Amino acid sequence: MNQSEQLSNTANDQLHDLTSPLLQQVIDAWIELKTQQPLVHIMTNTVASNYVANILLAAGASPAMIDNPFEAESFASIASAINLNLGTPTSEQMQAMQIAAQTAQNLGKIWVLDPVGYGAVLKWRSDMADLLLQYQPTVIRGNASEISALAGNQIQAKGVDSTVSSESIYLQAQPLFEHTECIAISGESDFILSKELNAVIQINGGSYLQPKITASGCALGALTAAYCSVSSTITAGTMAAHIHFAIAGKKAYARANTAGSFNVAFLDEIYSLNEEDFRQYSDFCILPL
C-alpha cells in the first residue's frame, strides 16, 4: 500500500463513519417536512405540474405553482423554497424565473435549478440556465446528459431523456461547484455531489419503471427544494428527497409492475413512507471526490 492509497483509505473510512449520522439527518428532515409543511414556490412545465403538486402534497409539503413575472418576487419572498424547472418555458415564465432566482439569492432562500433539456439543440432554455447559474442555485438537479452539458461538456441528449449514465459523468460535474453547493444527478443510481463533504453519495433503489413515468425527475427537483428548506444541511435535504423517491419506487414496483399501476402505487408509497422504511430500505454509500 503506497502513501496515496493510505490517504484514500483514510478518507474512505472517515466518509463511511458519516453513514449513520447522515441517515439520521435524513430521517430528521423527513420528520420536519411532515411537521413544517414548507411552502414551495414552483415554476415547472405543463407536463409535470399536476404530478409534481401531488407528489409534494403526498410527501407533506405545500406546493404552489406561481409562474408569472408579476407575482414572482412577492411569492418567492414568502416561500420556504423555490424550484425552477425549464421543461416547457414560455416568455413570461422565463421572466418570472429570473425574478424568482434573483429574489432567492437576495433573501438567501433555498432554490433548486432543474435545467431540463439543457444542450445545444435547445438553446433558448440553455442560455437561460446559464444565466440562472449566476444566482447561485442551492442545488442543481438533472439527468446525466443535462448535468454534463451544463458543466460544459459536449454531449448529445435524446430530447429530454439522458443518453449517458449518472455513474459515468459525475466526475465531470465538479466545475458546477463554482455555482452551487450540491449537484444531484438522477439515473439508475442517483449521485449527489456535496461540496460540504467533498464527497459523492450514491443512492440505489427505485425501479426501472420510473423513467416510464413522465415528470418523476421534475417532481424530485421540487421535493429536493422542499426537503432542503427543513433539513439541517443541504446535503441531507437533497439525500432525503432522493432516498424518499428510491424507497417509494422500490416498494411501488414490488406491488405494481406496469406503468399505470406503478404510477398510482408510487404516489401511495411517497405518502405512506415512514421512519421504519428509511431505516430498513435506505441504500447509499459515500465516496470521496
Added chain:
Amino acid sequence: MNQSEQLSNTANDQLHDLTSPLLQQVIDAWIELKTQQPLVHIMTNTVASNYVANILLAAGASPAMIDNPFEAESFASIASAINLNLGTPTSEQMQAMQIAAQTAQNLGKIWVLDPVGYGAVLKWRSDMADLLLQYQPTVIRGNASEISALAGNQIQAKGVDSTVSSESIYLQAQPLFEHTECIAISGESDFILSKELNAVIQINGGSYLQPKITASGCALGALTAAYCSVSSTITAGTMAAHIHFAIAGKKAYARANTAGSFNVAFLDEIYSLNEEDFRQYSDFCILPL
C-alpha cells in the same frame, strides 16, 4: 324563550322544512347533468386542467378548456356555463377571462369565479378577481382564506392553501352578496351561502385526504358551473356539486386510504354515484344567516 329566540326558532324550522325539497332538487340536477351533458367553458390552471376535465367527464358534463382571448367570446357564447379559475394566469388568459366574464354577463350565462390564491401576496390575480366581480359571477367558490380575503378581510393564506376554517369565516363572506347570488367555501365541511334562501348550507362528508390531491377545489368549481346550468336554482346546483364531491370522497376513502389510490377511487366514485347514494349519504343542514 325571548322574542328573538322565538323568531330564530321559527326561521330554523322553516329552513329545516327545506331539507327534503332541496335534496330532491339536488337529485334532479344530477339527473339533468347526466341527460343534458352541458358544455362547460373552462379557463383553469396548468396544474388542474387534466384532472378537472376528467372529473367533469366522469360526472357527465362536457368540459372544454378554451383560454385564449381570440376565441373566448365566441366560445362563451355557445357554452352552457363558464368557470374562471385564477390558479396560474398568463397575460393571454387574463384577457380571455375578462372577455368570457363580460360575455357571460351580457348573455345571462351561469359563470363561476374561483379566485385561487387571492390575497396581498398575489396582487396581479387579486386585482383581476376584483375586476371580475363587476361581471357578477353566479357563484364564487374558494377556500376560506380566499373567500375571506375577497370579502375584504385581512388574512394570510399559505400559498394557495387555506389557513383558516370555513366555519370560522362564513359570516365574513356576506359582503360578497353585492356581487353574486351564491358563495361556496370549501373545507373540512363546506359552507354554501345562498342569497335566495338567506341561509347557509353546511355540507359534511369528503375525506381528510381530499386536500392531499391537488386541484380538487378547482374541479369542484368547474362542476359547480356544470350543475348550475341544469339545476332548478343556483343554490341547488351549487349544493349538488358539493354533495357529489362529499359523497364520492367519503366512499373513495372507505376503499382507498393512501393518496394515489384515493385519487383513482375518487374519480371512480364521481363516475359511479347514483340516486341511491344521494338519498343515503347526503349530509347537510341549513342554518339562517
Added chain:
Amino acid sequence: MNQSEQLSNTANDQLHDLTSPLLQQVIDAWIELKTQQPLVHIMTNTVASNYVANILLAAGASPAMIDNPFEAESFASIASAINLNLGTPTSEQMQAMQIAAQTAQNLGKIWVLDPVGYGAVLKWRSDMADLLLQYQPTVIRGNASEISALAGNQIQAKGVDSTVSSESIYLQAQPLFEHTECIAISGESDFILSKELNAVIQINGGSYLQPKITASGCALGALTAAYCSVSSTITAGTMAAHIHFAIAGKKAYARANTAGSFNVAFLDEIYSLNEEDFRQYSDFCILPL
C-alpha cells in the same frame, strides 16, 4: 351480378387479401417502436400533456414537449416525428407550430396534425389549421366533427367533442387527400382513409369509457406520429397506433369499468401489449373508397 358489382367485388377481394400483410406490418411497426424508441416532438394542450407523455413512454416512444418558437426549428430537426395539437393554443405555441410544420415539410419528416375543436366557433385555431395544411401533414387525425369541418363541411361540434359518428362522415373527408396521405377519424369505430391503398380501414375495439377519459384522442395523435416514424408505410403506422389503442381499451375495460380505474388500466395495457395480443385481438376490415 352486374359489371359494376363485379368490379366492386374484385376490389373487395383484393383489399381483403391485404388483411394479413397489413397485420404483419402493424406488428413489425410495434417491434420497431420498442426497439428504436423514436423521439417525438409534441406540441399539445395543457389538458393532455401529462397523459400524452405517459402513453408514449408506456408504448415505448420518447416524447418531448417543446412548444416555444425559439426552439421549434432546432428540435423539429432532430426529432423522428412531430405532433401538432391545437387544443389550447397560445400565441407563442401558434408561432412554434408553424415553424415546426415548415421544418417538417422541408426535411421530409413525419408530422401529424390534430385540429382539436376545428369549426366556426373556434376560428383562431381553425385558421391556423387551414394554414398548417399547406405544410402537408403526413396524417390528419381528429374526431368526426373536426375532420368533417376541416374537409369543408358545415357541422356543429359540441365544444371539443364530436356530434356525429365517424362512420357517417368518412366519405366527406376525401377532399383532405389534397393535403395529406392519411386521415384518421376516431370514434366508436375508427376509420383510417389511406391514399396509398385507396381504401378505408375500419378498426373496432376500445371501450365506451374511452371518451370519458380526457385527452385520449390527443394521445392517439402523438402515438400515430411515433408509429409512422418507424413503420414501413404511413398506413401501417397509423393503423398500428389505432389498433394498439383499440386493444388496450378493450382489455382495460375487461378489468376496470369505472372512469378512474379504467384510466389506470388503460395505461397498463398500453404498456403490456404484446405480439400475441395483436394477433388475437386486432379487429379491422378494409373497404374500398
